[in-house]
Amino acid sequence: MALLRITSPHTQRAGRKTSWVMLMVIAATIPGLVVQTALFGWGTLINILIAVAAALVSEAIILKMRQRSIGFFLKDYSAVLTAVLLGLALPPSVPWWLTVTAVSFAIIFAKQVYGGLGNNPFNPAMVGYAIVLVSFPVPMTQWLGSADVVATQDTLSFVHSIAAIFSSAPVIDGYTMATPLDAFKHKEGLMSSEAFASVEALSSGNLSSWFYVNMAYLAGGLALLYFRIITWHTPVALLGALAVMASLFYMIDASNAATPYFHLTTGAAMFGAFFIATDPVSSCTSNKGKLFYGCGIGVLIFIIRTWGGYPDAVAFAVLLMNFAAPFIDYYSQPRAYGHKKAKKGLKIGDSQ
Amino acid sequence: MPSDVTVFEFHGGIHPEQNKTxxxxxxxxxxxxxxxxxxxxxxxxxxxxxxxxxxxxxxxxxxxxxxxxxxxxxxxxxxxxxxxxxxxxxxxxxxxxxxxxxxxxxxxxxxxxxxxxxxxxxxxxxxxxxxxxxxxxxxxxxxxxxxxxxxxxxxxxxxxxxxxxxxxxxxxxxxxxxxxxxxxxxxxxxxxxxxxxxxxxxxxxxxxxxxxxxxxxxxxxxxxxxxxxxxxxxxxxxxxxxxxxxxxxxxxxxxxxxxxxxxxxxxxxxxxxxxxxxxxxxxxxxxxxxxxxxxxxxxxxxxxxxxxxxxxxxxxxxxxxxxxxxxxxxxxxxxxxxxxxxxxxENQQAPIIKTTNCILAGSAKELPQPEPEQACIRCGMCEQACPASLLPQQLLWFTKSQEFEKAEHYNLFDCIECGACSYVCPSSIPLVQYYRHGKSAIREARDATIKSDHAKLRFEARKARQEAEAAEKEAKRLARKKPAPKADKAKVDAPTNDVTTAKADNANKAEKPANNEASKKLKIDLAIAKAKMKKLEKALTAAQEETRTEEINQLQTEVNEQKNTIQQLEDELTKVAPPAKVTKVANPNEAGVKQLKIDAAIAKASVKKLEKAIKKAEDINAPELETLKSQLTPAILRANELEKSLASAQEAAAKSSDSTATQAEELSEQAKADTKKLKIDIAIANAAIKKAKKNIDAMKAEGQDDAAIDASGLPQKLAEHEANITGLQQKLTDLTATDSKTEKPSAEVNPLADKIKKQKIAVALAKAQISKLTKRMEKEPEKAAEIQLEIEAKQAAQTTAETELAQLLNTQEKN
Structure with a gap:
């Protein structure tokens, strides 16, 4: 038998392939998915199924057009992950075509047009989310409530969910409930304390639903950390910056601002910190860079939540920091072995 | 396991299957x-x-x-x-x-x-x-x-x-x-x-x-x-x-x-x-x-x-x-x-060598073929594993897109090729191979730049050489044109003067100029080669001290080559040199004339060159203008003097070849020549003094302290030159005096003048040394006592020299 001629190294860590990484991230979303489904009904699950199907189809079509091996690239599960993240982020009762629009836009324009996996400068899921959020604001802000807080005292049944999603049958108001962030944003002239006392969406029941959702994502995120699929830098920096900003403004004006606890446990805080901002392709590279990147997202989330036009802000904050990521990379090279200090900039001579 | 020594940590690293049992x-x-x-x-x-x-x-x-x-x-x-x-x-x-x-x-x-x-x-x-x-x-x-x-x-x-x-x-x-x-x-x-x-x-x-x-x-x-x-x-x-x-x-x-x-x-x-x-x-x-x-x-x-x-x-x-x-x-x-x-x-016949620590005969199951490379998702696992704290994912990006300058900026050359990044890469990217490619591409590019730089230098040197050769030829042509009849006459007269000389001359006529030229060129080449050798040896020792392997190798070969070249040149020189010497002995006059001609031509050429350079420098207002100008005057002087001495030498040659010329005439000619020579020497010394003064001024202008100036030895030189000039002038007056008194042999005067000159130099030297020592004393007060002793000794020397000088001058006046 002819002997192989290959350069070193001759071994590879078994098992931990890119597809494994993607599947692990998908698996880590399961606690969040379960809690979301339990609290807000079947909508999220159906969304995810629709999204995955749409993602696989659009990815396959584009790969075919780009004359790439379809099977090889579909098996990296990156499209599935994008679809799952989008499915989780979209409100549970959005019509199917909205999900399909978001996902196919994410896959085709935010990912494949740039050259496929590894080449996209923006987080595809968040590009898809932002597109439908800007284009279809009404369905995008309609969130379902958990059984204990809504008027019907029940979540939307599976059949009703299917009906709402596929025939665009309007969801009875009795099932819907604004998200706490949305409600807080539109508290109008009320003081914070008054709003928390009187507004239904800010009742302790609704708040605790969102607390559970966030805790479920935190658990998933910790699993990712444990398996070393992500590093602590981005989520810690993001949540830290958000908490610092919230505390600062709460201290300045407690009557109109929400507590840091509120900011960290509602909306997509944990989901964004552990699953969205940590997308390696579009985020910063070095550990130092990830700290800057996470901080930037945290600050932007708070700014947009407080003064922006949208109740939640993870998508826009992440996209804005995606813009900044290459720049941050240039100035956050780690100090290499044998060098007195880290190099900066892109080329030789930039360090001075 | 207890360890006697504190063990620190290094960044990254991996834990592959050990397989050591x-x-x-x-x-x-x-x-x-x-x-x-x-x-x-x-x-x-x-x-x-x-x-x-x-x-x-x-x-x-x-x-x-x-x-x-x-x-x-x-x-x-x-x-x-x-x-x-x-x-x-x-x-x-x-x-x-x-x-x-x-x-x-x-x-x-x-x-x-x-x-x-x-x-x-x-x-x-x-x-x-x-x-x-x-x-x-x-x-x-x-x-x-x-x-x-x-x-x-x-x-x-x-x-x-x-x-x-x-x-x-x-x-x-x-x-x-x-x-x-x-x-x-x-x-x-x-x-x-x-x-x-x-x-x-x-x-x-x-x-x-x-x-x-x-x-x-x-x-x-x-x-x-x-x-x-x-x-x-x-x-x-x-x-x-x-x-x-x-x-x-x-x-x-x-x-x-x-x-x-x-x-x-x-x-x-x-x-x-x-x-x-x-x-x-x-x-x-x-x-x-x-x-x-x-x-x-x-x-x-x-x-x-x-x-x-x-x-x-x-x-x-x-x-x-x-x-x-x-x-x-x-x-x-x-x-x-x-x-x-x-x-x-690939070849199992290959032998075990001094560095072979392991032969790993792997089966397909044990060391499976690498999986197809997937896209880099910048997951950063490589970065966490890199023991050199590099950013392997960025390096991959840059080497893949051939942006080697960026790769270098991201410390590609600090990669030790340990393979930890490839080992952990979930996308099975052969990262190390990309880095090796990047490194070799950069090295190749560097070698290419060095080569092209060398080529440029070589081209410029060639151009300069050709210009110089052309100038020399032109000068020779001119020199041949003017004194041609006289030279011919000298040659025609030669046989009557000395038959043996003529014979030798004839025999060597063909070889002589060629030999002279060749040996001169060889000597120059040899000097260049020796200088290069010295430089190489220096670089080699430096490289050896810092144990830069690749360089040492390269330098070693170069040194060996250089040695060979020098050997060759020396051999050639010995081959060429003897006949050239014979010629010189055979007809010193003619050889001297020729030598003078060449020197004069070269001096002229260098004046021209300097003038050109000055013009150029003026055009661009270059800072070296001053130096060029200061070089010009001595060059012109030298050229003039050379021409003069050439003329006189030719005359002398013509006359000396004339068998009827009296010894007296010869002597007076000799005296004249001496006078001229002395004048030239004085002019040169003057120029040297000017230069030294200028240098001192420049150093002062640069704010260097007196000690540094002293250390440069310039003041000492100045003093020497001044003493030299006085000596020369003395000699000149003596000579002219002797000349006017006709052929009274100056054998007595000359040694006296020499002595005076020597004493003057000694005095000047002593003075310079004293001033230097005083400066040193100020600088190193802890050694003051020693230096003081030295100064006293020097002062004593100075006084003795001065007394002797006075005596000598007295004797001279009496004469």
Missing amino acids: QSLQLPLGNPKLPDELVLPLGQHIGQMSRPLVKVGDRVLKGQTIAINNGFLSSFLHAPTSGRISAIEERAIAHPSGLSDLCIIIEPDNKETWCELRPMPLWQESTKTDVLTYLAEMGIVGMGGAGFPTQVKLQGAQKNDLDYLIINAAECEPYITADDMLIREKTSHLVQGIQILQFLVEANNVIIGIEDNKEKAIELLQNELRVRQLDKQIKIAVVPTKYPSGGEKQLIQLLTDREVPSGKHPIDIGIICQNVGTCSAIYDAVVLGQPLISRITTLTGAALEHPQNVEVLLGTPIEHLLNYAGCDHSQLQRLIMGGPMMGFTL
């Missing part, structure tokens, strides 16, 4: 002699060794069969007794898979040793002797690179050494050669370390060893305790993590210091030696055995009996594979070295 099941094996031993001449870093034997020679075990070729090279010895059956190209163990020159020995199976000359009293020898001895014993670094050990240790002689680190980490999976060596030869190893410590005198001696070698650690600890060395030699047990055995990583683990990028451990007072090298040093120094065998691990799933073997250098790998029961149907990948950094071999 397989080869530790059997004791150290001793394979039989193969049918032939193949000894490549290049088993080390540096120049290939030079064979000392011929085909057909009988050699004894341990006999030197090749010696070092230059400084960075090594000796090679016969691993067994036998006959040299060939010296030819054979497949060698090299990543390229190429062949190279090897000495082939056919063993006689008698294993007859040559006479061994150990150095048991090494402690009483000088270090240089021991180092030389190590070189002669063919000792090179056995950890991987094969760097000649004495060269590495020589670096330690010049630096104060903080740490001598003995590398026993052996972090590569599968390899257990060092482990086995420590177990089998503990006392040899420790004594080897003692010899090393004697040579380098480090403040600390630490053995760095991974905690997976428990037995080896225990044996080492016992040995050190028994020898009561546990205070001097410490054992640092480091956690098992690849690549802790990398020199830089081990240094960081044991000392928390980093080897600066592009430098060597020796630069921060650290030297690393592999355990194999230590034991080889013991074998050489105490037993007198040169490096002819080593311990190598034979392992891999394709082998039935994986084990460590003590194997003679030059043993073909196939012989060892058969010894270990290789199942060739299973063997898919044959690796020399470990699975992380080893390289694949």
Whole structure:
């Protein structure tokens, strides 16, 4: 038998392939998915199924057009992950075509047009989310409530969910409930304390639903950390910056601002910190860079939540920091072995 | 496991399957002699060794069969007794898979040793002797690179050494050669370390060893305790993590210091030696055995009996594979070295060399083919694993897109190619291969720039040379045109003057100018070559001090070439020179005239050149304008004087060839010539004074203190020149006086003038020295007393010189 001629190294860590990484991230979303489904009904699950199907189809079509091996690239599960993240982020009762629009836009324009996996400068899921959020604001802000807080005292049944999603049958108001962030944003002239006392969406029941959702994502995120699929830098920096900003403004004006606890446990805080901002392709590279990147997202989330036009802000904050990521990379090279200090900039001579 | 030394950490690292137990099941094996031993001449870093034997020679075990070729090279010895059956190209163990020159020995199976000359009293020898001895014993670094050990240790002689680190980490999976060596030869190893410590005198001696070698650690600890060395030699047990055995990583683990990028451990007072090298040093120094065998691990799933073997250098790998029961149907990948950094071999005939620590015969299942490369998702696992704290994902991006400048900026050249990034990459990207490609592309580009720079320099030099030649030709043409009739006359008159001279002249006529030219050119070439040689030697010593391997090699070859060139030039010169001398003797006048002509032409050319340069400098307002201008005046002066003396010399030549000319005339001519010469000398001295003054002014303008100016020796020169001028002027007046008084021989006056001149110089010198000493005294008050004494002595000297001068002047006046 002819002997192989290959350069070193001759071994590879078994098992931990890119597809494994993607599947692990998908698996880590399961606690969040379960809690979301339990609290807000079947909508999220159906969304995810629709999204995955749409993602696989659009990815396959584009790969075919780009004359790439379809099977090889579909098996990296990156499209599935994008679809799952989008499915989780979209409100549970959005019509199917909205999900399909978001996902196919994410896959085709935010990912494949740039050259496929590894080449996209923006987080595809968040590009898809932002597109439908800007284009279809009404369905995008309609969130379902958990059984204990809504008027019907029940979540939307599976059949009703299917009906709402596929025939665009309007969801009875009795099932819907604004998200706490949305409600807080539109508290109008009320003081914070008054709003928390009187507004239904800010009742302790609704708040605790969102607390559970966030805790479920935190658990998933910790699993990712444990398996070393992500590093602590981005989520810690993001949540830290958000908490610092919230505390600062709460201290300045407690009557109109929400507590840091509120900011960290509602909306997509944990989901964004552990699953969205940590997308390696579009985020910063070095550990130092990830700290800057996470901080930037945290600050932007708070700014947009407080003064922006949208109740939640993870998508826009992440996209804005995606813009900044290459720049941050240039100035956050780690100090290499044998060098007195880290190099900066892109080329030789930039360090001075 | 307790460790005597604080162990620090290094960034990154991986934990691959160790696979070390397989080869530790059997004791150290001793394979039989193969049918032939193949000894490549290049088993080390540096120049290939030079064979000392011929085909057909009988050699004894341990006999030197090749010696070092230059400084960075090594000796090679016969691993067994036998006959040299060939010296030819054979497949060698090299990543390229190429062949190279090897000495082939056919063993006689008698294993007859040559006479061994150990150095048991090494402690009483000088270090240089021991180092030389190590070189002669063919000792090179056995950890991987094969760097000649004495060269590495020589670096330690010049630096104060903080740490001598003995590398026993052996972090590569599968390899257990060092482990086995420590177990089998503990006392040899420790004594080897003692010899090393004697040579380098480090403040600390630490053995760095991974905690997976428990037995080896225990044996080492016992040995050190028994020898009561546990205070001097410490054992640092480091956690098992690849690549802790990398020199830089081990240094960081044991000392928390980093080897600066592009430098060597020796630069921060650290030297690393592999355990194999230590034991080889013991074998050489105490037993007198040169490096002819080593311990190598034979392992891999394709082998039935994986084990460590003590194997003679030059043993073909196939012989060892058969010894270990290789199942060739299973063997898919044959690796020399470990699975992380080893390289694949295609030819099983390749021999074991001094650096072969492992032969890994892998099956397809054990070392599967790499999976197809997927896209980089920048997950950063490589970054977390990189022991050099690089950003492998960025480096991949840049090397892939051929943006090598960026890759360099991201410290591509700090990559040690350990393979940790490739190992962890979830997308199966062969990262190290990309980096190797990037590095070689950058190196190629660098070489290309150096080459083009050289070409540019060569072109410019050629242009300048051609211009100079053209100018010289033109000058010669002009010179020939004017004095042609006179010269002819001289030649025609020559026979009547002296027949023998004419004969010699005729005989040499054809050769003479050519010879003169050739010898001159040769002399210039020789001077250039010698200057180059000096420069090269300097660079070489610098490189040797910093042990920059590649450069040393390059420089060594260049020095050798330069030596050859100089030798050649000298040979040619000796060939050319004698006839030229004969000519000179034969007709000094004519030769002098010619010499003067050439000099005058050159002087003119240089004036022209200077004028041109000044013009140019004026155009661009260059800062060197001043210097150029100051150079111009003496150049013009020189040219004029030369022309004058040429004319007079021609006259003299014409006259001297005239047989009827009286001696008186000749003498007066001589006097005139002398006068002229003196005038020229005065002019030159004047120019020199001006220059010196200018230089002093410039130095003052630059704000340099008097001490510095003194140190430059300029004031002294000034004084000398001034004294010189007075002397010359004196001489001149004397001469003119003598001249007007007709042929009264100036033999009496001249020595007097000479004496006066000498005294004047002595006075000036003494003055300069005194002023210098005074300055020094101000600077170094602690030595004031000594300097004061010196000054007094100098003052005394000055007074004596002055008195003598006065006396001399008196005598002169009386005359």
